[in-house]
Amino acid sequence: MWKINFKSIVLLLLTALIVTSFIGCKKGEDDPWLSFRGRKNRITNNWKLQKGRVLITTYPPLGGSSQRTINYAEGGGYSVSETGGFTEQGSYEIKLRFYQDGRFTKEHNETPNGSTRGTSKEEGTWHFSGGNSNFEKRELLALLKEESSFLSQNTSLNTSINYNGGNLFQIQRLAFQELVLKAKQRITSGGTIQEIDEEWTFIPQ
Amino acid sequence: MMKHNLYFRLLMFVLLPLTVVVSSGCKRGEDDSMFSLKSRDKRLLGAWKITNITAVRDISINDNSNVVNTLMEVTFDGEQTKQDCTIVTNNTTYKRTYTGKGVSYTFNFEKFGVLEVVATSGDVRYSGTNITGELQQIQTMKKSIQTYWGWGQDDKDKSNLTLGFNLYEFGPSYKIRQLKSKEIILESIYNDKDEETSPGYTYTNDLKSSIKITLTSTK
Numbered sequence: 001m002w003k004i005n006f007k008s009i010v011l012l013l014l015t016a017l018i019v020t021s022f023i024g025c026k027k028g029e030d031d032p033w034l035s036f037r038g039r040k041n042r043i044t045n046n047w048k049l050q051k052g053r054v055l056i057t058t059y060p061p062l063g064g065s066s067q068r069t070i071n072y073a074e075g076g077g078y079s080v081s082e083t084g085g086f087t088e089q090g091s092y093e094i095k096l097r098f099y100q101d102g103r104f105t106k107e108h109n110e111t112p113n114g115s116t117r118g119t120s121k122e123e124g125t126w127h128f129s130g131g132n133s134n135f136e137k138r139e140l141l142a143l144l145k146e147e148s149s150f151l152s153q154n155t156s157l158n159t160s161i162n163y164n165g166g167n168l169f170q171i172q173r174l175a176f177q178e179l180v181l182k183a184k185q186r187i188t189s190g191g192t193i194q195e196i197d198e199e200w201t202f203i204p205q
Numbered sequence: 206m207m208k209h210n211l212y213f214r215l216l217m218f219v220l221l222p223l224t225v226v227v228s229s230g231c232k233r234g235e236d237d238s239m240f241s242l243k244s245r246d247k248r249l250l251g252a253w254k255i256t257n258i259t260a261v262r263d264i265s266i267n268d269n270s271n272v273v274n275t276l277m278e279v280t281f282d283g284e285q286t287k288q289d290c291t292i293v294t295n296n297t298t299y300k301r302t303y304t305g306k307g308v309s310y311t312f313n314f315e316k317f318g319v320l321e322v323v324a325t326s327g328d329v330r331y332s333g334t335n336i337t338g339e340l341q342q343i344q345t346m347k348k349s350i351q352t353y354w355g356w357g358q359d360d361k362d363k364s365n366l367t368l369g370f371n372l373y374e375f376g377p378s379y380k381i382r383q384l385k386s387k388e389i390i391l392e393s394i395y396n397d398k399d400e401e402t403s404p405g406y407t408y409t410n411d412l413k414s415s416i417k418i419t420l421t422s423t424k
Contacts, residue, residue: 102358118403127357127358127367128358129355129356129357129358129367130355130356131355131356131363132246132354132355132356133246135353135355137356138358140353140355140367142355142358142367142377142378144367144377144378145397146396146397146398147397147398147399148397148398148399148400149399149400149401149402150400150401150402151402151403152401152402152403152404153403153404154403154404166352166353166369166370167367167368167369167370167371167377168352168353168354168355168367168368168369170353183353183369184352185350185351185352185369185370186350186351186352187348187349187350187351188348188349188350189348189349
């Protein structure tokens with residue numbers, strides 16, 4: 001009788017311990033509740049962009065505001081639209097690869113309709129960050145670029161779709177089959193305020 | 206009374222070493238104080254002003270085979286800056302020295318993982334090779350960035366700091382040499398190489414930088 005009780009207690013404690021440790025793995029708001037893989041294992045993969053959105057709002061010193069929206073749709077099409085009326089459509093391919101040794105590579109291709117732009121490549125180191133009062137430990141992802149190249153097929157360089165993003169992203173969801181990154185920045189320069197709001201969803205290649 | 210005194214002594218005997226052991230666990234940076242009663246988060250949060258910079262920057266620019274190499278040694282004491290530049294282009298070496306009121310920076314580490322950095326303009330005078338007399342250059346850099354900050358990867362010691370921006374000479378990742386309530390010392394080695402190529406044109410910018418920054422609390 002005593003043995004059965006003892007076993008039950010041990011089992012109960014073990015179950016509680018296992019469940020607690022898995023719940024501890026949930027760092028991003030939309031992370032899966034249970035995962036048998038650690039965060040480093042989950043992120044170390046070849047990812048491709050499934051969809052994304054960058055919203056850049058500019059507030060000039062004399063008032064008013066303008067917006068630039070870059071929308072990467074599912075299926076490989078992108079569109080750019082600006083308050084002033086400028087639009088651009090085309091196709092894209094964005095690949096992101098994280099290695100176990102802390103290196104990353106990023107390849108960014110955009111082909112505007114009826115034109116060519118070029119291929120951007122970046123490489124550097126990645127690490128999890130966070131652990132402060134707002135972000136859980138490993139809730140932020142740092143991408144620290146060490147090298148970049150832009151190869152254009154045109155005689156004039158045309159990198160107009162690029163924008164100055166940051167080094168730190170909030171991991172909204174890190175699952176085996178999906179990685180969602182978000183970032184926000186506010187830059188004030190010469191009285192002009194620029195807010196950059198971005199969200200990227202990656203799936204395994 | 207005797208009994209109370211004995212208890213008190215026993216308590217002190219146990220508590221004192223425990224406090225020292227726990228507090229000395231807070232020494233993470235090479236130059237940290239032996240113990241601190243504040244957590245590392247609490248020590249970092251708040252407003253800071255850069256009061257000292259020593260930096261070396263080696264920049265090589267190749268603009269379609271026109272190569273310019275610049276080696277800069279920068280010091281800043283919170284008010285005055287001095288930049289010694291050696292510029293090599295077309296097998297000719299130029300020297301320039303900049304002195305004057307440098308750009309001042311403030312950092313604000315906010316509770317919710319937000320970092321605000323403000324750079325305010327200054328002006329410098331410079332002289333050197335091929336320059337007659339002294340020339341003035343107004344540094345009209347005024348910029349602020351609100352972004353994220355976080356500790357480094359698997360950084361139980363919280364001895365590394367990652368910033369969400371690259372502003373002027375500052376890199377994104379730092380080793381914390383010292384974290385006190387009134388003073389922080391950060392160190393970074395930062396390399397970045399960018400290349401752009403189109404038919405008939407190549408541009409590369411190769412930067413190698415090391416920097417040591419002292420921040421003083423304005424809380």
